[in-house]
Amino acid sequence: MATSLPIQTRARVYAPDGAAQAAGSIPWYIWLSVAGVTSAVIGVHWDISWHRSIGRDTFWTPAHIAIQLCGVIAGITCGYLILATTFTKSALRAASVNVLGFRGPLGAFLCAWGGFTMITSAPFDDWWHSAYGLDVKILSPPHVLLAVGMLAVQIGALLLVAAQMNRVPGQQARRRLENLFLYLAGMILIVLLILVLEYTHRVFLHTAICYRVIAMLTPIVLAIASRATGRRWAATIVSSIYFLFVLALLWILPLFPAQPKLGPVLHEVTQFIPAGFPLLIVVAAFLLDWIWPRISGWGEWKRAAVSGVVFLASLLAVEWPFADLLQSTVGRNAFFGSIYFDYNQSPLGYAATYRFVPFETPMEFRVGLLIALACAIVSFRLGFRTGDWLRRVRR
Amino acid sequence: MSAVRLAAVSVLLLALASTSRLSAHIGSPDVFYEGKAGPYPLLVTIRPPDVIPGVATVEVRSLAPGVREIHLTPTPMTGEASKHPPVADIAQRSVLNANEFTGSLWLMSFGSWEVHVRVDGEQGTGEIAVPVSAVATKIKPIQPGVAYFLIGMMVFLTAGMVAIVGASVREAQLPVGAPSKSWTRSGIIGMAIAAAVLAAALWYGGKWWGDDAAAYRQKLYKPLGIKATLSNPDRLDLRLDEPGWLALRRLDDLTPDHDHLMHLFLVRWPSMDVVYHLHPDETAPGYFAILLPSLQAGHYRIYGDIVHENGLAETAAGEIDLPEITEGKPLAFDDAGGPLAVSETDSFDLGDGYRMVWLRTPGVPITAKKAYSFLFEILDPTGQPTADLEPYMGMGGHAEVIKKDGSVFAHIHPTGTVPMGSMAIASPASMLAMRETNPGPIVSFPYGMPTPGVYRIFVQLKRNSHVETGGFNVAVQ
Numbered sequence: 059m060a061t062s063l064p065i066q067t068r069a070r071v072y073a074p075d076g077a078a079q080a081a082g083s084i085p086w087y088i089w090l091s092v093a094g095v096t097s098a099v100i101g102v103h104w105d106i107s108w109h110r111s112i113g114r115d116t117f118w119t120p121a122h123i124a125i126q127l128c129g130v131i132a133g134i135t136c137g138y139l140i141l142a143t144t145f146t147k148s149a150l151r152a153a154s155v156n157v158l159g160f161r162g163p164l165g166a167f168l169c170a171w172g173g174f175t176m177i178t179s180a181p182f183d184d185w186w187h188s189a190y191g192l193d194v195k196i197l198s199p200p201h202v203l204l205a206v207g208m209l210a211v212q213i214g215a216l217l218l219v220a221a222q223m224n225r226v227p228g229q230q231a232r233r234r235l236e237n238l239f240l241y242l243a244g245m246i247l248i249v250l251l252i253l254v255l256e257y258t259h260r261v262f263l264h265t266a267i268c269y270r271v272i273a274m275l276t277p278i279v280l281a282i283a284s285r286a287t288g289r290r291w292a293a294t295i296v297s298s299i300y301f302l303f304v305l306a307l308l309w310i311l312p313l314f315p316a317q318p319k320l321g322p323v324l325h326e327v328t329q330f331i332p333a334g335f336p337l338l339i340v341v342a343a344f345l346l347d348w349i350w351p352r353i354s355g356w357g358e359w360k361r362a363a364v365s366g367v368v369f370l371a372s373l374l375a376v377e378w379p380f381a382d383l384l385q386s387t388v389g390r391n392a393f394f395g396s397i398y399f400d401y402n403q404s405p406l407g408y409a410a411t412y413r414f415v416p417f418e419t420p421m422e423f424r425v426g427l428l429i430a431l432a433c434a435i436v437s438f439r440l441g442f443r444t445g446d447w448l449r450r451v452r453r
Numbered sequence: 454m455s456a457v458r459l460a461a462v463s464v465l466l467l468a469l470a471s472t473s474r475l476s477a478h479i480g481s482p483d484v485f486y487e488g489k490a491g492p493y494p495l496l497v498t499i500r501p502p503d504v505i506p507g508v509a510t511v512e513v514r515s516l517a518p519g520v521r522e523i524h525l526t527p528t529p530m531t532g533e534a535s536k537h538p539p540v541a542d543i544a545q546r547s548v549l550n551a552n553e554f555t556g557s558l559w560l561m562s563f564g565s566w567e568v569h570v571r572v573d574g575e576q577g578t579g580e581i582a583v584p585v586s587a588v589a590t591k592i593k594p595i596q597p598g599v600a601y602f603l604i605g606m607m608v609f610l611t612a613g614m615v616a617i618v619g620a621s622v623r624e625a626q627l628p629v630g631a632p633s634k635s636w637t638r639s640g641i642i643g644m645a646i647a648a649a650v651l652a653a654a655l656w657y658g659g660k661w662w663g664d665d666a667a668a669y670r671q672k673l674y675k676p677l678g679i680k681a682t683l684s685n686p687d688r689l690d691l692r693l694d695e696p697g698w699l700a701l702r703r704l705d706d707l708t709p710d711h712d713h714l715m716h717l718f719l720v721r722w723p724s725m726d727v728v729y730h731l732h733p734d735e736t737a738p739g740y741f742a743i744l745l746p747s748l749q750a751g752h753y754r755i756y757g758d759i760v761h762e763n764g765l766a767e768t769a770a771g772e773i774d775l776p777e778i779t780e781g782k783p784l785a786f787d788d789a790g791g792p793l794a795v796s797e798t799d800s801f802d803l804g805d806g807y808r809m810v811w812l813r814t815p816g817v818p819i820t821a822k823k824a825y826s827f828l829f830e831i832l833d834p835t836g837q838p839t840a841d842l843e844p845y846m847g848m849g850g851h852a853e854v855i856k857k858d859g860s861v862f863a864h865i866h867p868t869g870t871v872p873m874g875s876m877a878i879a880s881p882a883s884m885l886a887m888r889e890t891n892p893g894p895i896v897s898f899p900y901g902m903p904t905p906g907v908y909r910i911f912v913q914l915k916r917n918s919h920v921e922t923g924g925f926n927v928a929v930q
Contacts, residue, residue, distance in 0.1 A: 113539070114559055152630040155620040158613065164625045167617045171610065178606040181599050189593040190669045191504040199662050217625075225629055319542070320559050321527065322534030401539075450626045 084234060088222060090135045091169055091215035092238060098128030098208050099245050099303075102252055103333065107311050110331040110400040113320030117184060125204070126180060132211040133173030136166040153225060153453045164453055165217030172210025179204035208249065216242045220286055220448045236287040243283040243292075244299025250275040251300065251337070260334055260389075260396065261408040261415050263381030266426020269370065272337065273434035277369055278441035280343055284350060285445020293343035304336035308395045318401035325399040325410070335395050338380055342372040358442055359435075366435035370427070385412045478870060479676070479756070479768050480861035480903060481854070484585045485824055485869040487899040491579015493520055493572045496899055497869075498824045505589045505672075506561045511568060512824065513544055515552040519575035527558045530565040530584060530764040530878055541571065560587040563672065564701055565764035565875065584764055584875040588674035592666065611651050618647035672699060679755050679771030683745075687781045691717070691733060691741040691757065693769055705738035706762040710874030711846035713787070715741055716758040716864060718853055721751040722772070725855060725909050728922065729790030747781035749792060756853075756862050760874030768862060787846050789913055789920035801912075801923035806834030809912060809923035812895065818930045821905045827852075827898045829912050831921060842893030845915035847873065849892030854900060857907040867892070869899045902929040 101124030108121050115122070140162035143150050154161040183200035219242060223235035251258065254271040262268040280293035289295070311332040318327050345368050353361050383389050389396035390412075399410055408415050418426060484499040494516040501509045513523050524541035528534065544554035560566050567582040595603075623640035624633050634640070678694035693704050707714045713732040721727035733743035741757075757769040784790070794802070799811040812828040819825065829850070831839045845851060849867040856862075863870060892914070902908055912923045 155624040156633050156635075157616045157620045164617070164621050167613075167620065171613050171617060174606065174613075175610055178603065178610070182603060185593070185595055185599055189504065189595070190665065191502075191506045191589065198665070199658055202658075221625075317540045319539050320561055321539040322529070322537040323539050324534075324537055447626075452629055453625050453627060 083231070084238065085222065087135050087139050087166070088215070088218050088238065090131055091165075091211070091218055092242065094128040094131035094135070094169075094173075095212050095215050095242060095245050097124045097131070098211070099248050101125035101128070102208075102249065103304075103307050104311075106252070106255070107307075107330045107332055108316075111316040111318065111327050111329070113318050113401060117180070125208070126176065128211055129173040129176030129207060131173070132169040132214070133177060136162070136170040136173065136214070139163070139166045140170060153221065155453050163218055163221055164451070165214045165219070165221060168214030168217055169211050170214075172207045172212075172214055175207030175210060176204055177207075179207060205249075205253065209246070212242060212246045212249065216246070217448070217451060221451045221453055223287075224449065225452050236289055239287050240283055240289065240292055240295045241299060243279055243296045244303070247276065247279045247296055247300045247339075248303055250279065255333065258334075258337060259409065260381055260384040261413065263377055263384075264414045265418050266423045266430060267418070269374065269377075270426055270430040270433055272339070272373065273366070273370060273430040274437055276339055277365065277434050277437035278444070280346060280369075281365070281438050281441025282445040282448065284347070285442055286448040288449070290351070291344075291347045293347045294340060297340040297343035301336045301338075301340050304333060308332045308335060309392070312392065312398065320402070323401050324405055325401055325403055327399075327401040331398045331400060332395060334398075335384060335389075337373075338376045339373065341376045342369045345369075345372050359439060362435045362439035362442065365438040366431055369434050369438070370431050374427075381414070385414065478861075478863040479770060480856070481863040481870070482586075482590065483822070483901060483903065484583060484871060485865070485899045485901060486581075486583045486871050487516075487826065487867065487869050487897065488581055489579065490570055490572045490581040492576040493517060493574060493579050495570065495572070495581065496824060496826065497568075497570055497581075497583050498901065499568055499583060499585045501585055501587060502560060503589065503591050503593065505563050505587050506559060507589075508557045509560050509568070509585065509587075511544065511556045511558060511570075513554040513556075513570060514550075514824070515554070515572075518552065520552065520554075520572055521575070522573045523554045523556075524569075524571040524573070525556045525558055526569040526571070527560060527566055528569065529562070530567045530875075532763075535567075538569065541569075560585070563587055563589070563699060565761075565766075565878075567764075584766075584871050584878070586765055589669070589672050590674050592669065592673070607655070611648075611655070614651060615644050615647045619644040674698065677702075677757075677759075677767055677769035679757050679769045681755055681771050681773040683773065683775060686776075687745045687778050689733070689743050689745050689773075691715075691743075691755070691771075693739040693741075693757070693759075694771075695739070701763070702761070702765070702767075707735070708760050708762045708874050708878075710758065710760045710766075710872045711787075711848065713846075714759065717741075717743065718756040718758075718862075718864070719745075719748075719790070720754045720756070720853075720855065721749065722754045722859070723857075724751075725857075725924075726795065727751065727753075727790075727792045728853070728911050728924070729788070730851065730853075730913060730920075730922075731788045731790070732786075744782040745775075745778055746784050746788070746791075748775065748778050750775060750777040754859070756864075758864050758872065760872050762878075764875040764878040766872040766875050768864070770862070787920075790922055793911070793922060793924040795909060795924035795926060797926055799925070801925060803831070803921050803923065807839075807921070808832045809914065809921060811910075811912075811925050819902065819927060821902050821929050824899060824901045827900060827910070828895050829898070829914065829923070830893070830895045831914060831916060838894035839916055840894055841916050842891075842896070843915045843918070844892060845913060845920060850896045850898070850912060850914040852898045852900075852913065853911040854902070855909050855911070856902075856904070857909065860906075861903060861908070863900065865898050865900050867897055867899075905929050 101121050105121035108115055140160050142148055143154050143162040144160045151161055155164045157167045179200050186200045219235055219239045223232055226232050257268050257271045283296045284292040311330040314330045316330045346365055349368060353364055384394055384396050482501055486497045496514040498512040499509055511525050523544040525544055526538045526541040528538045542556050544556035547553035564587060566587050567584050569582050571580040619640045622643035623637050675696040675698040680692045680694050682690045714735050715733055717731045717733050719729040727749055731743055733741035736742050752774050755771040760766045801809040803809055809831050833839050852865050854863045896914060906929055908927050908929055910925045914921050
């Protein structure tokens with residue numbers, strides 16, 4: 059691993075991060091990017107809860123503003139950073155890349171790109187609603203554009219932190235940046251698992267498709283976090299952030315009153331409806347963190363294969379019986395959250411009658427699990443490679 | 454989505470947007486209803502959205518003082534969902550007129566809905582349910598400014614991402630302070646791969662958009678047609694022509710409206726100097742027949758009003774060339790009409806010294822989209838209002854409003870535009886009260902013309918067991 063080189067250390071009052079570099083502290087634009095990412099993640103969960111409990115909204119709901127704030131913060135912050143780096147004698151110029159003649163940290167360009175993409179999705183989505191009616195689905199072209207923008211901001215923030223982490227002098231400063239990196243990885247994991255929320259509901263926890271989507275999205279994040287930071291318990295920390303964040307929402311959101319404003323109202327709702335109990339990925343992550351140092355000498359594909367097996371087997375071992383618990387009377391309380399239903403959820407549906415979705419035959423289930431294993435292995439392999447790449451990013 | 458694709462979709466959407474609005478009536482989607490919510494007389498106007506799910510605007514005018522608050526709740530008219538309303542919205546009182554209230558409501562699915570209007574006031578609480586059809590009638594075109602913005606951002610973001618990928622491959626791992634490289638082989642390869650991936654993503658996005666637009670276009674309301682044939686020599690056979698709309702529309706579920714499954718209007722076109730209001734019999738689901746009265750030859754437009762058992766009301770339209778029929782079946786029961794010398798004034802000569810008079814303030818223009826109560830009465834030879842008006846098919850009268858360019862047809866009553874078949878499902882109690890109403894001497898028709906232009910109003914009032922039909926022209930601004 060190449061030694062981190064200190065950036066030009068002469069602090070300048072106009073230098074975007076010169077002073078921060080000199081002091082070994084975290085630059086302001088990284089804090090703002092992290093704030094933007096957090097705002098978006100909270101906003102998305104809030105918005106989903108809004109649709110499940112109130113139903114009706116406008117563009118100007120607090121949840122939408124929290125989401126778009128991410129784009130605005132990222133666009134303005136990183137736009138300024140790029141302009142300052144390009145047109146002033148910024149200390150950061152030595153650690154910048156060239157994009158279309160502009161200079162700035164690579165992460166700043168990606169953040170700005172994501173911010174502009176998110177902002178572009180707003181008029182697109184507004185027109186989409188007026189042309190085709192209110193969305194009754196999560197995945198529509200404008201929503202995907204918004205999600206892509208949000209993901210770009212998150213990855214951009216991750217790149218900003220990674221570059222700073224890799225070039226900062228001093229272990230203490232690096233460790234703080236590693237913590238931020240792990241936090242951002244946790245935020246990314248939360249957003250990725252939102253995209254597949256419909257497949258990870260408790261009624262799907264005995265289907266292969268549920269484990270397939272988890273195996274596609276989760277390993278890559280855990281592997282990146284581990285490789286890029288080199289931290290012993292990186293995967294455990296990232297999955298714990300996801301777990302605690304979703305658990306906090308499960309317990310906090312119902313404290314706020316809400317009433318359905320769209321019909322039909324098939325369940326009486328008096329408070330915000332949260333997402334379900336978080337997935338127990340943290341158990342699999344703990345085992346991965348434990349086993350990775352023990353197989354560090356193995357080839358990458360072999361490590362990915364072992365990781366895939368450990369991940370899927372341990373996830374199944376804990377999530378399967380836990381799903382039984384969630385569906386049982388034990389789960390029907392505010393702690394486990396199996397008592398919450400959308401205002402328009404059918405009283406005869408699987409969720410309200412605490413039944414598992416039975417749409418896979420035993421053969422389809424077995425084949426589905428094999429596909430899930432393959433997805434996990436490939437996802438880990440990609441994560442290892444990307445994590446290694448991130449560990450070498452300096453700009 | 455590529456620029457060409459976006460432009461093509463924009464043109465397609467603009468073309469689709471030109472499709473005329475069609476719903477229960479033709480070209481007249483707004484609902485006007487006059488009736489009582491308990492002790493409170495109201496004029497309710499509902500302007501349904503063009504897209505579903507979408508927002509309907511509701512305007513309520515209290516025709517008497519004493520209203521404190523108005524609550525609005527939409528529900529599907531039938532089915533399980535009709536039993537589970539959301540929390541009501543409170544209509545906002547106008548700052549200019551204390552008797553006027555407005556609100557907006559989401560209609561979430563296709564089909565027949567009803568808006569529950571609950572009034573709280575000095576005389577307690579009263580409620581009425583007003584039916585409204587929720588159908589998508591057009592796809593709103595993308596505004597040129599938004600289209601140019603999206604195309605510009607698509608080019609900017611695509612180029613930006615390719616450049617970012619190039620920079621990440623080329624420079625991201627260079628030591629701090631090392632000179633940047635302008636072009637490297639790996640950077641070019643990275644940019645090429647990024648460009649290919651983005652092109653594939655844009656192609657897929659464009660296809661997805663196109664598929665969604667096509668799926669939504671399938672849901673756009675397609676009105677029923679009427680295929681008419683003449684035989685024997687005065688038997689008119691009618692077949693409802695289903696153009697292929699949503700599966701929720703059937704032809705074997707019609708319910709009586711004023712005791713008839715179909716109200717048929719024959720209007721000689723384009724002169725509109727002959728009009729008949731007839732009631733054919735259903736011979737099989739979707740098939741009707743009637744023996745025509747003696748009538749003059751000409752090209753006739755056909756409008757058939759029907760109501761489905763879920764409350765959805767429709768007007769099926771068609772055309773036919775008819776020869777002169779000299780020995781037709783005499784008009785009987787509820788059938789009425791004939792040749793008309795349409796009045797250019799507010800007074801229509803009914804013969805024998807009787808006149809039908811439109812009571813309106815001279816010189817005050819009628820404006821499109823505004824709700825009016827159009828008032829009519831019949832004067833006897835001495836100039837006094839007749840006191841012998843009778844209910845005509847349970848109503849104080851019937852009126853047909855037809856725009857001269859043929860883009861609007863509406864069949865209205867003293868209660869407004871809501872067909873009684875729909876009202877009977879939405880609010881059976883109020884329906885019963887209406888049937889007991891003795892009309893006159895002044896009969897009111899609440900309505901608002903949808904667009905500016907010249908209209909003809911045919912008014913049918915019954916007195917002395919005879920249906921009198923008057924015709925009036927009106928220019929709407």
